[in-house]
Amino acid sequence: MVCHDTTGKYKKVPTGAGMPAKDINLKTIAENVGHTSRANCGACHFSGGGGDAIKHADLSGNLLHPSRNCDIHMGGYDFTCTECHITKNHKIKGRSSSVPVAEGATECTDCHSKTPHYSGGLIDDHLNKHCKTIDCNTCHSPLYAKCKPTKTLWDWSKAGDKKRKPKKDKYGQEDYNPKKGEFKWKESAKPAYTWSNGYMNRILIGDKVDIDREIINITSPVGSIKDINSKITPFKIMKGVQAVDAKNKYFLIPHLFPKNKQDKTAYWKNFDWDKAFDEGMKAAELDYSGKYKWIQTQMYWRVTHEVMPAGSAxxxxxxxxxxxxxxxxxxxxxxxxxxxxxxxxxxxxxxxxxxxxxxxxxxxxxxxxxxxxxxxxxxxxxxxxxxxxxxxxxxx
Ligand code: HEC
Ligand code: HEC
Ligand code: HEC
Ligand code: HEC
Ligand code: HEC
Ligand code: HEC
Incomplete structure (x- = not known):
């Protein structure tokens, strides 16, 4: 129903583990199911990271009604998500930067040709040749978070200071939340460019990491200038400061959200990292040594939306x-x-x-x-x- 509701009334509660909220009329919603819309898919995907415009470079609530300059397909031509993410038997095509999937790729060249420049102008020939080396969005989405600032840094190590007053940045976004730590935001950001052949390196739960490194890439693209299948590709780098187990050498998963009023371990109620890691790692069925360390992290999120009109390449x-x-x-x-x-x-x-x-x-x-x-x-x-x-x- 989260995908097919057309009334806009379907909702879940954060503690419900995915179950619908109790105060909604499921019968009315069931009687009003229809094709998926940007609002349906966005109900989850605009909030990756726990709020609007947090993790993804280019997916935010702004895509509900974007201007054509912000996203030519969804703003200029009113595309739904599934016009590109073609779906068969509920398998939604499109590779994710963060999780490995086997549902197929969605590519610009599903619709456009591999030599898509045909305006008849004097640069078509050069542009088409560049397509062998340069990902379409390097030229066509030269900025991300064009229409709404996205979070670019999330420092968990600073959480817990209940006396610290959040300050508003130039976009009106707060730089601090005692439950979550310190943040930075950026609007109309220039991507980081790197070679990518479509595959990603990923660190998954329980994977050993070198905790003496200054920065750990939780995800990073695979590619090289010498690899003919690699192209210069735009990414948002999401920076973080996160906790690793100092003995077991893997990332720690804290228990954050209190289950109920009696919860004695949830960080967002008790503000005690040790207890939160102990409980969180139990749920993940991994050992917590009792010693943690803060470490800088980076995640690479590919820029795949917010294509600008052709004249703004x-x-x-x-x-x-x-x-x-x-x-x-x-x-x-x-x-x-x-x-x-x-x-x-x-x-x-x-x-x-x-x-x-x-x-x-x-x-x-x-x-x-x-x-x-x-x-x-x-x-x-x-x-x-x-x-x-x-x-x-x-x-x-
Ligand atoms: C109930 C929440 C929810 C809804 C609604 C939802 N998704 Fe997802 N989707 C997820 C999660 C969770 C993942 C995996 C984690 C990630 O990549 O962020 C995911 C992954 C994806 C991926 C990456 C590849 C994959 O298969 O993992 C694509 C593309 C995608 N969704 C598109 C869509 C589209 C299009 C819609 C609307 C038809 C949609 N999603 C609706 C939660 C949702
Ligand atoms: C114009 C085509 C187009 C439209 C419209 C579109 N997408 Fe995508 N999306 C893509 C492409 C291309 C990719 C890259 C997928 C791949 O490499 O397989 C992508 C990737 C994604 C991913 C994975 C992102 C990542 O890096 O982890 C998600 C999630 C996603 N889209 C969700 C959505 C949602 C939700 C909507 C609607 C609000 C939407 N898309 C609309 C083309 C589109
Ligand atoms: C589901 C099909 C589909 C996919 C996938 C798709 N497009 Fe398009 N695109 C269209 C259509 C249809 C138009 C409008 C007609 C035209 O200009 O060719 C368009 C228009 C454009 C334009 C011209 C916009 C203008 O100024 O009018 C650009 C640039 C563009 N697309 C780039 C991309 C890029 C980059 C991707 C991948 C991220 C992509 N498209 C993915 C169908 C698609
Ligand atoms: C080196 C930069 C560059 C790359 C790479 C690139 N484009 Fe373009 N594209 C442009 C420019 C510049 C224009 C505007 C052309 C003009 O004004 O004559 C354009 C125009 C277009 C148009 C409008 C039609 C036309 O001929 O004017 C479409 C559609 C398009 N590009 C799609 C794509 C797709 C799909 C890819 C990837 C396969 C891609 N482009 C890769 C720079 C690029
Ligand atoms: C570094 C040298 C170089 C520069 C600078 C350069 N070009 Fe070219 N151009 C070439 C070469 C070499 C070819 C032939 C490519 C091929 O093998 O198809 C070419 C092909 C072309 C063609 C196609 C001609 C045909 O007969 O098919 C056009 C049109 C063109 N260039 C226009 C331009 C324009 C306009 C600019 C400036 C915006 C430009 N070029 C800049 C080297 C260059
Ligand atoms: C996004 C950055 C980018 C843009 C925009 C761009 N180029 Fe390039 N260009 C490159 C890269 C990267 C290479 C090297 C490709 C390779 O390694 O083979 C290159 C190579 C070239 C070459 C020499 C190699 C060849 O194949 O001919 C010419 C000439 C050239 N570009 C002309 C142009 C012209 C003309 C335009 C505008 C229509 C343009 N470039 C726009 C990045 C760009």
Whole structure:
């Protein structure tokens, strides 16, 4: 019913372990089931991490009624989730960054072609060639959390200070909650770019980790500049500070939510980590040694939604410093009267306009090397230094 209710009245309670709330009329809801909507799927997926816009880069309550600039498919063309996440026998296609699944992939090229640029303009040829190296959303979703700030840091080690007053940041989001710890938020964030072939490394419950490392990646993409199946792919990195068992060397699961008034171990009632870990690990059927340690963590969440209109993709110049100045396309092509290479190379996302519309993008204006070629393993701009498998015969 959570997937098929059309009345908007179906609900659960946090302590109900998935069961419906007692005060709803299940008969009315059963009489009004229908196709799934963004609201149905979003009832769970917009709140990954326990609230709206917490963990995912690009899934939030804003997708109930997004503007076309925020998400061209769901805002511009009113797509439902299942128009892309095609579902057979209740198996919902689409790989998750966090959990391994075997229900199939959902890809941009389920609908668009592998050479999707056909406008007839002078850059189609180059764009289609870039698709072998660059994930669609690197160019088409150059910012995530465009329309609503998302949580980017969650530090559990700071929880428990009942005297600390939460401060509001520039978005009006609170930086502290005694039950949960300290937070940071970001709106219109620039993704982290890395090579990805679609597979993820994941640390699961009970997996041993190296607790002496400064940072542990709970999930991270598999890929490399040398792997022909890898593409440059955008991710949100969710940073955290979480507890590991200092002897058993695995992550600890605390018991948070009090079961009832008598609950003596829940962290959110008693504010005692030792008791909360002891109880939580019992439920997970794993030993708790009694010694814990805080450690920095990162999770990679792929940016797969919030596609912008075609005209707001990254421009050639956003990536290639070498095309910014007087010499642009005419580094390699002959000038032709009536063709303004400068204009073509600069056409794309307009950060200045976005800033004037209230988006938090001031530090992105006039930036080139948006994806940072060196950090991806290139010697520098590929137009000067060559691509990953070939060097262009380029003379200045
Ligand atoms: C009752 C809560 C709930 C509802 C409603 C729900 N999901 Fe999920 N979904 C989950 C959970 C939990 C996971 C696994 C954890 C994760 O990846 O976040 C998941 C995973 C997924 C995944 C990742 C791949 C997979 O199969 O694990 C996709 C894609 C997905 N859901 C799409 C949808 C769509 C589309 C709808 C609406 C038709 C929907 N979900 C409705 C809870 C829900
Ligand atoms: C325009 C197509 C499109 C629409 C509309 C769409 N998705 Fe997706 N979604 C994708 C693609 C592509 C992926 C990547 C899946 C893959 O790699 O197999 C994805 C991934 C996901 C994932 C996994 C995310 C992760 O990184 O763990 C979830 C969950 C999800 N979608 C839920 C939803 C929900 C809920 C809606 C509706 C509010 C929705 N999607 C609408 C295309 C779409
Ligand atoms: C279920 C089919 C489907 C999937 C999956 C899908 N699209 Fe689309 N997309 C469409 C349709 C239909 C349109 C509107 C017609 C058109 O412009 O081709 C569109 C339009 C677009 C546009 C042009 C928007 C404009 O300015 O009008 C872009 C860019 C785009 N999609 C990129 C993507 C990317 C990137 C992905 C993967 C994250 C994706 N699409 C996944 C069906 C899909
Ligand atoms: C290197 C950046 C880049 C990559 C990678 C890229 N695109 Fe584009 N895309 C653009 C730009 C720029 C435009 C606008 C073209 C124009 O104005 O002529 C565009 C336009 C489009 C359009 C509108 C039709 C058209 O020809 O104008 C669609 C649909 C589209 N892209 C889908 C995709 C899909 C699907 C992928 C991945 C398979 C992809 N793009 C990969 C930059 C890119
Ligand atoms: C998202 C960043 C990005 C954008 C936007 C982008 N490029 Fe590139 N470009 C790259 C990368 C990465 C390579 C290296 C590909 C490889 O390793 O083979 C490259 C390589 C090239 C090359 C040399 C290799 C070749 O195959 O010809 C040319 C020329 C080029 N780009 C032109 C353009 C033009 C013209 C545009 C605008 C239409 C553009 N690029 C937009 C990232 C980008
Ligand atoms: C680093 C050199 C380089 C730069 C810079 C460059 N191109 Fe190209 N361009 C090429 C090469 C090489 C090809 C041939 C690609 C192939 O093998 O298909 C090409 C192909 C093309 C084509 C297709 C021509 C045909 O006959 O099929 C067009 C149109 C084009 N480029 C336009 C541009 C525009 C517009 C720009 C600037 C925004 C640009 N190029 C920047 C090297 C470059």
């Amino acid at each position: 990254l421009s050639c110049v956003d990536c290639h410093q070498s095309l910014k100045d007087e010499k642009t396309c005419n580094r390699c092509h002959q000038n032709k009267e009536g063709i303004d290479f400068q204009k073509i190379a600069n056409k794309g996302i307009d950060f200045e306009h976005m800033e004037s519309a209230g988006r938090d993008v001031s530090e992105l204006k006039d930036k080139t090397d948006y994806i940072n070629f060196k950090s991806l393993g290139y010697e520098g701009d590929p137009i000067i230094h060559g691509g990953r498998f070939k060097k262009l015969p380029l003379k200045e």
